[in-house]
Amino acid sequence: MTLIHPTAIVDPAAQLDPTVSVGPYAVIGPQVRVGAATTIGAHCVIEGRTTIGRDNRIFQFASLGAIPQDKKYAGEPTELVIGDRNTIREFCTFNLGTAQDAGVTRVGDDNWIMAYVHIAHDCQLGSQITMANNVTLAGHVHVEDWATVGGLTGVLQRMRIGAHAMVGFASHVNKDVPPYLVVDGSPLVVRGVNLVGLRRRDFSAERIAAIRDMHKLLYRQGKTLDEAREGIAALLAEMPGAAEDIARMDAFLGSAASGIAR
Structure with a gap:
């Protein structure tokens, strides 16, 4: 008995x-x-130096590990690495990395990725992320754990x-989105704190x-x-139970080279 359909090309x-x-x-390539x-659905194409973990569900017509949509790509041995327990729905496209970055496009664990999502070269996704239909990430985008993208x-x-x-x-x-916030629109506007998500994840009062x-x-x-960051750092003395959140926000703001949504 085999789990590979006789019409598949592996x-x-x-x-x-x-x-x-x-x-x-x-169709599954040599690397x-x-x-x-x-589970890999019908008509999927998985190619390139692609590593996929365990217990993933990859639905029909997905394309994983194709070369980057980057004119500078010259056949370098770059990779796509996908973790465990991800759901990847129909017609998703995840590309290899490029030599201009770390050379790896990476997707973590337990992500829920809906149909037609494009993850371009060198994107770095954490875990427990939700991306709804037709989300498009350009190259080098980073999405941290538990983010939700409409x-x-x-x-x-x-x-x-x-x-x-x-x-x-x-x-x-077109700007970095700080942790814990709700944003939307074009131009992008900050609406407030993601209270629903935080409560669902049992954040303390x-x-x-x-x-x-x-x-x-x-x-x-x-x-x-800079003034806001000083005030954020000062919160630590008043709210030691939120030390992890304060540190995360400060680190994110300190590395926002392109500016934040504000």
Whole structure:
């Protein structure tokens, strides 16, 4: 008994765990490695130096590991690495990295990625991310853990979306989105704190209060970014239970080379 459909074309050099399921007419290249219990739907094409972990569900017509849509790409041995327990729906396209960055496009664990999502070269995605239909990430975008990105949203090259942030439907992300916030629109507007998401993840009252204070310092008191960061750092003495959140926000703001949504 085999889990590979007889019409699928799997290169003999590909490394598939014996428990991997491959649907009809799928094509899998020689440098592909797939972990245990992953299912690959009909008509998928998985090529390039692509490593996929265990327990992923890859639906029909996905294209994973194709060369970057970057004119500078000259055939360098770059990679796509996908973690465990991800759901990747129909017609998604994930590209290899480029030599101009780390050379790896990376997707973490437990992500829910809906149909027609494009993840371009050198993007770095964390874990527990939700991306709705037709989200498009340009090259070098970073999306941190637990972020949610609404359908039909486009993200400009090298932008970052912080942990626990939520980007609304059909937004144009041309600035970094700090952690914990809700943004939407074109031009991008900060709407407030992602309270629904934080409560669903059992954030304590102290942590939520600190995050709301950080939002006020950034957006409600007319402070410069440097002044807001000073105020955020000072919150640590008052709210030690939110130390992780304060440190995350400060680190994100300190590395926002392209500016933040503000």
